[in-house]
Amino acid sequence: MADGSGHITWIAADWGTSNLRVWLMGPGPKPLVSLEAHTGAGSLTRDGFEGALLDLVGPYLPESGHIPVMVCGMAGSRQGWAEAAYHTVPCKPPGFDDAVPVDCTDPRLQVRILPGVKQTKPADVMRGEETQIAGFLSENNKFDGVLCLPGTHTKWVHISAEEIVTFQTFMTGEMFALLSEKSMLRHSVAKGGHDAGAFAEGLSDAMRRPQAVAAQLFNIRAATLVADMAPGAARGRLSGLLIGLELMATRPYWLGQNVVLIGADALSEIYREALSSQGVVAQMADANTCVLNGLRAAYETMQETTA
Amino acid sequence: MADGSGHITWIAADWGTSNLRVWLMGPGPKPLVSLEAHTGAGSLTRDGFEGALLDLVGPYLPESGHIPVMVCGMAGSRQGWAEAAYHTVPCKPPGFDDAVPVDCTDPRLQVRILPGVKQTKPADVMRGEETQIAGFLSENNKFDGVLCLPGTHTKWVHISAEEIVTFQTFMTGEMFALLSEKSMLRHSVAKGGHDAGAFAEGLSDAMRRPQAVAAQLFNIRAATLVADMAPGAARGRLSGLLIGLELMATRPYWLGQNVVLIGADALSEIYREALSSQGVVAQMADANTCVLNGLRAAYETMQETTA
Numbered sequence: 001m002a003d004g005s006g007h008i009t010w011i012a013a014d015w016g017t018s019n020l021r022v023w024l025m026g027p028g029p030k031p032l033v034s035l036e037a038h039t040g041a042g043s044l045t046r047d048g049f050e051g052a053l054l055d056l057v058g059p060y061l062p063e064s065g066h067i068p069v070m071v072c073g074m075a076g077s078r079q080g081w082a083e084a085a086y087h088t089v090p091c092k093p094p095g096f097d098d099a100v101p102v103d104c105t106d107p108r109l110q111v112r113i114l115p116g117v118k119q120t121k122p123a124d125v126m127r128g129e130e131t132q133i134a135g136f137l138s139e140n141n142k143f144d145g146v147l148c149l150p151g152t153h154t155k156w157v158h159i160s161a162e163e164i165v166t167f168q169t170f171m172t173g174e175m176f177a178l179l180s181e182k183s184m185l186r187h188s189v190a191k192g193g194h195d196a197g198a199f200a201e202g203l204s205d206a207m208r209r210p211q212a213v214a215a216q217l218f219n220i221r222a223a224t225l226v227a228d229m230a231p232g233a234a235r236g237r238l239s240g241l242l243i244g245l246e247l248m249a250t251r252p253y254w255l256g257q258n259v260v261l262i263g264a265d266a267l268s269e270i271y272r273e274a275l276s277s278q279g280v281v282a283q284m285a286d287a288n289t290c291v292l293n294g295l296r297a298a299y300e301t302m303q304e305t306t307a
Numbered sequence: 308m309a310d311g312s313g314h315i316t317w318i319a320a321d322w323g324t325s326n327l328r329v330w331l332m333g334p335g336p337k338p339l340v341s342l343e344a345h346t347g348a349g350s351l352t353r354d355g356f357e358g359a360l361l362d363l364v365g366p367y368l369p370e371s372g373h374i375p376v377m378v379c380g381m382a383g384s385r386q387g388w389a390e391a392a393y394h395t396v397p398c399k400p401p402g403f404d405d406a407v408p409v410d411c412t413d414p415r416l417q418v419r420i421l422p423g424v425k426q427t428k429p430a431d432v433m434r435g436e437e438t439q440i441a442g443f444l445s446e447n448n449k450f451d452g453v454l455c456l457p458g459t460h461t462k463w464v465h466i467s468a469e470e471i472v473t474f475q476t477f478m479t480g481e482m483f484a485l486l487s488e489k490s491m492l493r494h495s496v497a498k499g500g501h502d503a504g505a506f507a508e509g510l511s512d513a514m515r516r517p518q519a520v521a522a523q524l525f526n527i528r529a530a531t532l533v534a535d536m537a538p539g540a541a542r543g544r545l546s547g548l549l550i551g552l553e554l555m556a557t558r559p560y561w562l563g564q565n566v567v568l569i570g571a572d573a574l575s576e577i578y579r580e581a582l583s584s585q586g587v588v589a590q591m592a593d594a595n596t597c598v599l600n601g602l603r604a605a606y607e608t609m610q611e612t613t614a
Contacts, residue, residue, distance in 0.1 A: 211555035248518035
């Protein structure tokens, strides 16, 4: 049995499409152990989830007893471990009372999956972000404004009176990855780094003339061929054009609004920089802390309910 | 020796990034044999080009004599067989006098590569399309208007007084392929077909609010999850959104203009449909005929020059 196993009181899990992140929790607020694996929900069939979880947490489990496992994310999708049907906005982020219990072969695991949230018009969905939002609101219950959750699929979310009122998802991160790694632009764009000047120019060009962005993508390739644009500048410009297009579409979400970025990685910093150029001073909140707080809120409700 | 070898007087070759297309020509205007291979310029190093050409045409070559080979496309790029430096707009499409001769090991091959065309501001480049344009103009020398060449990288080209005046390239085709095959949208979008109604709606939405296209991409995924959008409609809508964004950026190219589409495949038909919805009746010209006519014009100039 591995270290710390004697103290585990519950387990928190954020099970996304590509990754499974798990925190082994003791009685205190800090995780005893943090684990991560590439066994994302996208790579598993229904009967593979319990095994994937046990592969990661098995060595830490006590030999007997019941360990509550609070799960959010794509594990709750129709193709996931067990469907936790979407709640519909406007609604509070789902909590323990909405969680779907999952029968496990291993009697030590008491798994519950939190539902995602959907919007009917315009159609939109989230799975996992609602739990980050729950965690953020658990520490900021008077918050009224906009949360932006940058990522592969960035979400912009209107919060009022502890409810998710409306939200919108953007594929900007995935588009950037596809264009910079898989398209013909890969020959022009640096693999990393952030050229703030080229980013700011791309952002400004896209916001001034969003209808021209389609033209300016190939232009990056041509400019590196015939106008000596450097690969770092090409990367910054591509990022600026795509985020500029997103900011044009989300103007009602940030213009004159109280914006908090839930992130903490380099991408969130780029969003902060972009919003700052538009006169919006965004606050930052840590995404890991938020999702863990959201899962903990569900666990604490469970304790109160079953006490 | 294969059939028809006795009649070959010259060879036409369109050597793109992904494919090599070759026509074995006799004394008449029609090819004796058409050949195609996946030995595109993107997959070859400099010393691989002659071998790749011989693999395809070797069996048809006479045992002695000299066969002119007119080549256009990426074989003339810096990383290609031999660099044929870009001409700069405004200019006529390059012809035989601009072609770069290539030394071959096989004495029967007399290879000449036609240059591409570049534009300095905004930076843009073409290699191969200029020869389609030359071919189109060889039969329509009074043409004044706009040529649209749909493809992976669609080109819009202003023609006046037999010159390429200005042009602009769009990655719409490549974006569509990446989004429909490699992004999360692949789970929502049909593999083929064309839903004209969904296409028209996507086109109209993008042209009305180009700044919102970034939002409407993820919306396609969500709509198939929570609003029963069919995969065929999702494909049509994605195509409509992307081509709509392109039409917004190219408005000066088509609004009130005399437009000819050089294509003939399903994609050109979709562009024709899109332009038609904007009140533009585009004519169609066959891309294969155009590129062959362009290569023939170079061959005929060579004959006149050396006669």
